[in-house]
Amino acid sequence: MLTKRIIPCLDIKNGRTVKGVNFVALRDAGDPVELAAKYAETGADELVFLDISATEERRKTLADLVLRVAEKINIPFTVGGGISSVEDVDILLQNGADKVSINSSAVKNPQLINELAAKFGSQCVVVAIDAKQINGKWTVHLVGGKVSTELDLFEWAQEVEQRGAGEILFTSMDHDGTKNGFADEALAKLSELLNIPIIASGGAGTMQHFTDTFINGKADAALAASVFHFHEIDIPELKLELKNKNIPVRI
Template identity: 80%
Template sequence: MLTKRIIPCLDIKDGRTVKGVNFVDLRDAGDPVELAAFYADAGADELVFLDISATEERRKTLAELVRRVAEKVNIPFTVGGGISSSKDVDLLLHNGADKISINSSAVKNPQLIDELVSKFGSQCIVVAIDAKKINGEWKVHLVGGKVPTEVELFQWAAEVEQRGAGEILFTSMDHDGTKNGFANEALRRLSTERNIPIIASGGAGTFQHFVDTFKEGRADAALAASVFHFREMEISELKMKLKQHDVPVRL
């Protein structure tokens, strides 16, 4: 039986992890490779690296990091952040990334999804969508959720699937950082309407939040950052709790 995935997300700036504190057992928790290996051993099903650097050197630094991760880590990982061309994607995949995620660049140029899918295949193209509810309607936001657009979430998700993306990573800006639970109502609609896997993101705070997003939100995977980075929750314990609630997980 296909299991639900738990995905820690690592924010990367200039080749280093941005968050991550309570890792006294790691020599260097700022080293994404060491942190990634830690999560892989702890039972993470997949990893996401989100690059937030803004330097000229970012492409090269990120490609080197991807290669080091691929050398060391034996679970799949996705790389996102500022990817806007098939040249960017080619470099990351050739250095060992399993999937890449695009976000703002896809909203600005939806054709990019078709182009990447035809070149690299659906299986490695994730479209990340950041959205926020404005006057009762979910609107897609750009640049890490800062810039609102007129694009409606569910229509955009339908277009993303139709253009061939293999997966959708949905972050609710209303829930992100609140630790009050995932946007399960929107997730449930996305997961029911779409026929590609949906990754839930934004709002993880307790074990119950994960149970709820898999059961009520019907998410295929759940992504979180701070609850893992600050050691508020151990992945092994989370998975035991999920299993107790009859959510299929890899143990």
């Protein structure tokens, strides 16, 4: 049976992890490669690296990081942040990334999704969507949530599927950082409307939240950052808990 995936997300700036990551066993907690290897060892099913650098050299720094990660870890990983062209994706995939995640660039240029799917295959194209409710309507936001668009979450999600996205990473900005649980209602609706996997993001605080998002939110995977980085939830323990709730996981 296909298992539900647990995905730690690492924020990267200038080739280093950003948030103070609290791993006692690490020599260098700011080294994304070492952190990634640690997560791979402890049962993470996949990793996401989100680059938030804003420097001129960011493309090269990210490409170098991808190469170092691919060299070290034996589980799949996705890279996102500032990817806006076929050339950007080409170098990241060549360097060993399994998937890329595009967000703002997909909204600005939806044709990019078609181009990436045609050139590299849908399986490596993740479209990340950040949204929050405005007057009861789930509205897509850009630039880490700073810029609002006219796009409706569900309409946009259906469009990206039609254009060839292989997966959707949905972050609820209403839930992100609250530790009150994932946006399960919206997630379940996405799963019903679409026929590609949905990754839940934003709101993880307890192990119960993961159970809820897999059962009520019908999510295929759940992504979180700080609860893993700060050991509030450890992945082996989380997976045992999910297994006890009869949710299929890889142990």
